[in-house]
Amino acid sequence: xxxxxxxxxxxxxxxxxxxxxxxxxxxxxxxxxxxxxxxxxxxxxxxxxxxxxxxxxxxxxxxxxxxxxxxxxxxxxxxxxxxxxxxxxxxxxxxxxxxxxxxxxxxxxxxxxxxxxxxxxxxxxxxxxxxxxxxxxxxxxxxxxxxxxxxxxxxxxxxxxxxxxxxxxxxxxxxxxxxxxxxxxxxxxxxxxxxxxxxxxxxxxxxxxxxxxxxxxxxxxxxxxxxxxxxxxxxxxxxxxxxxxxxxxxxxxxxxxxxxxxxxxxxxxxxxxxxxxxxxxxxxxxxxxxxxxxxxxxxxxxxxxxxxxxxxxxxxxxxxxxxxxxxxxxxxxxxxxxxxxxxxxxxxxxxxxxxxxxxxxxxxxxxxxxxxxxxxxxxxxxxxxxxxxxxxxxxxxxxxxxxxxxxxxxxxxxxxxxxxxxxxxxxxxx
Numbered sequence: 001x002x003x004x005x006x007x008x009x010x011x012x013x014x015x016x017x018x019x020x021x022x023x024x025x026x027x028x029x030x031x032x033x034x035x036x037x038x039x040x041x042x043x044x045x046x047x048x049x050x051x052x053x054x055x056x057x058x059x060x061x062x063x064x065x066x067x068x069x070x071x072x073x074x075x076x077x078x079x080x081x082x083x084x085x086x087x088x089x090x091x092x093x094x095x096x097x098x099x100x101x102x103x104x105x106x107x108x109x110x111x112x113x114x115x116x117x118x119x120x121x122x123x124x125x126x127x128x129x130x131x132x133x134x135x136x137x138x139x140x141x142x143x144x145x146x147x148x149x150x151x152x153x154x155x156x157x158x159x160x161x162x163x164x165x166x167x168x169x170x171x172x173x174x175x176x177x178x179x180x181x182x183x184x185x186x187x188x189x190x191x192x193x194x195x196x197x198x199x200x201x202x203x204x205x206x207x208x209x210x211x212x213x214x215x216x217x218x219x220x221x222x223x224x225x226x227x228x229x230x231x232x233x234x235x236x237x238x239x240x241x242x243x244x245x246x247x248x249x250x251x252x253x254x255x256x257x258x259x260x261x262x263x264x265x266x267x268x269x270x271x272x273x274x275x276x277x278x279x280x281x282x283x284x285x286x287x288x289x290x291x292x293x294x295x296x297x298x299x300x301x302x303x304x305x306x307x308x309x310x311x312x313x314x315x316x317x318x319x320x321x322x323x324x325x326x327x328x329x330x331x332x333x334x335x336x337x338x339x340x341x342x343x344x345x346x347x348x349x350x351x352x353x354x355x356x357x358x359x360x361x362x363x364x365x366x367x368x369x370x371x372x373x374x375x376x377x378x379x380x381x382x383x384x385x386x387x388x389x390x391x392x393x394x395x396x397x398x399x400x401x402x403x404x405x406x407x408x409x410x411x412x413x414x415x416x417x418x419x420x421x422x423x424x425x426x427x428x429x430x
Contacts (some may be wrong), residue, residue, distance in 0.1 A: 041123070042123060043056060044121055047118060054108075055091070057083060069150075081131065082126060083101040084226070085099065085226075086098065094112060095111045130200075130201045132200070132205070133158070134204060135147065135206075136150060136209055139208045141209075141211025148250065152320055202224070205220060256288070261292070264312050265310060266313065276294075278295070284424045284425075285424035291423060298414060298415070299418050308421075310423060311406040312404060317401070317402070323370040324405070326366070330409075332419055334419070335409070335410070336409060337408050337410045340353075341388070341390075341405075343393070343401045344401070350393045351388070351392075352380070408421070
């Protein structure tokens with residue numbers, strides 16, 4: 001399960017304001033930018049007076065993404081978060097500070113007099129922002145995974161935009177804890193003197209989602225960490241996702257410790273009894289007491305044709321993960337097989353198989369398989385797709401569209417023996 005952080009927006013703005021508000025009474029432009037500048041943002045001079053100017057900025061338009069809703073939200077974040085008050089920019093190589101920002105209209109104060117005329121085009125260099133995307137909360141409806149899917153998709157879109165550095169999920173809890181700790185020291189003179197030095201993020205995006213029949217009300221707030229003020233509200237009502245496209249974005253963390261296996265695992269006899277998938281309630285890896293067991297018999301004439309595997313058929317979005325890890329043991333030395341099926345965005349029945357192999361023996365050992373090491377499944381191309389009722393894809397690994405994954409033993413890759421393989425503690429890692 002993904003890390004769940006409860007975040008009250010009203011409280012958060014108070015905390016951020018108290019910790020981060022800095023004095024801007026004296027005009028001082030920091031020439032040393034904390035982040036590399038972005039190039040190629042143009043603007044037109046609306047008015048000018050000595051060192052001050054009003055500019056109309058051409059806000060960048062993001063490339064169309066696979067998911068229109070996610071793309072629309074990301075575009076609004078860019079429009080409302082690229083230009084924020086108090087940041088240092090450059091206008092045709094002259095350092096300046098944004099004094100006021102209203103949409104794509106900004107008022108700036110430069111370090112020296114500006115030699116521009118009204119109506120002239122100028123080039124802006126704007127520092128890349130650091131944004132923290134805090135867990136969205138589903139306040140109405142049963143499909144809690146909608147918030148995780150939206151958050152992960154939006155995070156990916158913001159990273160791909162090139163306009164933001166996104167705070168890693170692993171660091172998000174630390175960020176919020178430091179905010180709270182900073183607030184507890186506000187009455188201390190030493191803490192007060194240090195608060196201006198604490199700069200964990202430029203922006204925080206948080207909000208709620210509510211399901212209304214087949215529609216979703218999405219209400220997000222973009223908070224300027226430097227001022228503690230809500231920069232903008234992002235609100236929309238949309239269909240968001242069709243039920244078929246809801247994908248789990250969690251790390252799995254499967255230990256098989258329950259009284260029954262998750263229904264997404266295909267348990268029982270398969271291929272007319274050629275192999276069996278069940279739960280071993282007497283032995284597990286590490287400190288667990290249970291594990292998933294694959295029992296097979298490759299000793300017969302058809303043994304080499306058997307692919308004994310445990311499949312999990314929950315649709316997943318693994319875009320944010322680098323690989324899979326699990327513990328494995330077997331009745332004798334065997335070669336194990338891991339695979340995933342990925343689909344095309346416009347047709348989930350057009351799929352590719354990606355495979356990787358590992359070694360197992362009589363002791364529990366951890367297996368770690370990076371997704372980048374997987375190769376296209378040749379057996380899938382030679383007829384395996386038809387057995388799943390699927391059509392061959394374009395051999396593009398789309399980790400955001402995983403239709404199922406499986407772990408097992410292939411008869412042709414192992415001795416003609418009867419045996420078992422145990423699997424436990426499965427998780428996707430970042």
